[in-house]
Amino acid sequence: MISFFFNKMQDSDKNKLRLPTPDQLHCAIDIYLGHAYLGDFPETISGYLPDEGEFDVAAWIMGEMVERDPASAPLEIVRSAAFRLGNTFYPNMKFRISRPPNDTMFIFSVDCHDAILSAKKDSPDFAMLEELKAHNAKLAETILIDWEKAGLPTERNYLRFKIQQAKERKESLGGDVPDKIR
Numbered sequence: 001m002i003s004f005f006f007n008k009m010q011d012s013d014k015n016k017l018r019l020p021t022p023d024q025l026h027c028a029i030d031i032y033l034g035h036a037y038l039g040d041f042p043e044t045i046s047g048y049l050p051d052e053g054e055f056d057v058a059a060w061i062m063g064e065m066v067e068r069d070p071a072s073a074p075l076e077i078v079r080s081a082a083f084r085l086g087n088t089f090y091p092n093m094k095f096r097i098s099r100p101p102n103d104t105m106f107i108f109s110v111d112c113h114d115a116i117l118s119a120k121k122d123s124p125d126f127a128m129l130e131e132l133k134a135h136n137a138k139l140a141e142t143i144l145i146d147w148e149k150a151g152l153p154t155e156r157n158y159l160r161f162k163i164q165q166a167k168e169r170k171e172s173l174g175g176d177v178p179d180k181i182r
Contacts, residue, residue: 017076018105019057020097024152025050028108029085031146032095035139036087048083048095061097082111090114090136100158107153110140 020028029049033041047065050057058075061068067082080098087093094111114133119125147154 016104019061020106020108020153022050022054022057025057025060026052027150028147028152029095031150032085032110032143035143035146036085036093038088042086042091044091045085048085067094084113087136087139090132093136093139100155105153105158107155107158108147109155110143112136112140 050060060066061078061081062075065083067084068078069080069082070077078099080096082094082096084092085095090112092113094113096109096111097106098109099106112133114136117129117133119129144154144156148157151157
């Protein structure tokens with residue numbers, strides 16, 4: 001499934017920006033929200049969610065509520081877009097789509113957005129903060145695993161495909177694949 005997704009993407013013009021499809025985004029967001037909330041998600045995040053069915057992915061990425069990097073760049077220059085969907089215990093976790101360096105496609109990731117939070121070990125907040133970070137990390141991993149099972153473009157799926165491409169390129173040249181690539 002990994003190679004199917006990435007091979008399909010490779011068939012298009014290599015210099016053309018390759019956005020996720022509406023179906024991929026709906027699937028990714030449904031999986032995210034299904035894990036992130038114990039019940040209904042808060043109404044405050046509804047502005048981040050794409051319309052049901054078909055929608056203009058480019059317009060959604062360039063929407064007002066989206067945090068882009070660089071912030072005021074045109075879509076062709078945008079490296080990442082973050083959607084603050086949160087979770088039951090932490091409202092700042094983000095669904096992020098990013099472009100790998102020197103590539104035109106986007107991959108999905110979860111940004112726990114909690115690395116900047118810290119408390120001294122003797123602080124009364126330390127244990128609770130560490131518990132929150134552990135919860136967010138486990139939640140992010142669960143979401144990523146389900147995205148990968150669904151064949152969505154994640155960093156790990158992207159790297160697996162790049163390794164596969166390197167092996168195939170090396171083998172097509174008649175050389176043996178070095179152990180570091182295996």
